[in-house]
């Protein structure tokens with residue numbers, strides 16, 4: 001090592017790198033806490049000993065105790081001076097309450113990446129061609145559905161739809177709704193439940209995602225919901241769709257322009273296209289104000305950019321690539337002239353109301 005290096009600077013930088021390794025380990029622990037039901041077990045139960053947590057979760061105390069100490073070290077649960085533990089209400093809202101909390105996050109943790117998928121990600125650096133979501137495996141679709149699920153179920157109808165001109169009334173009366181890139185179908189089934197007079201159709205080229213979406217619709221007993229395993233570019237022209245939604249998926253498409261053109265051909269002249277995409281500016285310095293920016297680039301390399309480069313010549317927008325400027329250009333080129341940005345108190349996304 002060069003003698004010119006400042007040993008203190010090297011030490012501090014090493015510490016920074018190791019904090020990411022700690023993040024990897026803590027991520028795995030969050031996944032285990034979610035999968036083993038430990039957070040749910042502790043939720044609303046107040047102070048508990050490790051023996052009480054283990055007994056309530058029907059797990060071995062020694063492993064549970066190690067997990068609890070690690071969670072306390074990470075600041076994710078509280079440890080009291082007498083050695084007992086507690087999942088507070090605030091912690092529970094983020095780690096346990098998937099049903100009612102819009103801030104629930106534990107479902108986003110996947111316990112690492114399958115080694116086959118990891119090798120394919122590395123390969124994409126060599127070949128320039130990435131994986132589709134289907135190729136990223138069923139875990140990807142299931143994980144995404146849980147990651148975006150709480151927001152979809154709890155904010156879509158209460159916060160987002162009321163911001164759009166005339167859309168709720170149309171859906172109440174009975175409209176045709178198409179969700180392009182519907183993934184695991186949480187958004188579409190939420191709409192189908194809220195608007196039983198409307199017909200809701202989901203498109204996604206990932207069979208794994210469509211299977212999850214169809215199972216969800218069946219489980220909810222919905223008969224106004226259909227799913228098609230196809231891309232947005234395959235939407236049949238018909239000029240009759242009242243509401244098209246594309247949520248966090250235009251930046252994943254190899255050819256978003258083809259989907260935008262298909263949406264133009266399929267949407268009614270007085271229809272609305274609600275495009276939700278990641279909040280970014282196209283300027284790295286400005287985006288750096290986002291303390292989670294590195295996570296978004298990680299999502300991109302591992303998932304979004306994979307999909308956006310899954311065909312030779314793909315646009316390759318990636319997670320942060322569809323900012324307002326790109327979205328407006330894309331929709332205008334497809335024949336839409338109205339473009340309104342809605343900032344709806346969603347830290348990760350912006351919402352664009354697009355009309356002919």
Ligand SMILES: C[S@@+](CC[C@H](N)C(=O)[O-])C[C@H]1O[C@@H](n2cnc3c(N)ncnc32)[C@H](O)[C@@H]1O
Pocket residue numbers: 133134144145148180181182183184203204205206209230231232233246247248249252253254255259307
């Ligand atoms: C990040 S996920 C978002 C899923 C869902 N909309 C959500 O918000 O949870 C992106 C989805 O886009 C889908 N996708 C990729 N290329 C597509 C295309 N050409 N047409 C439609 N969907 C596409 C993927 O299969 C994946 O399910």
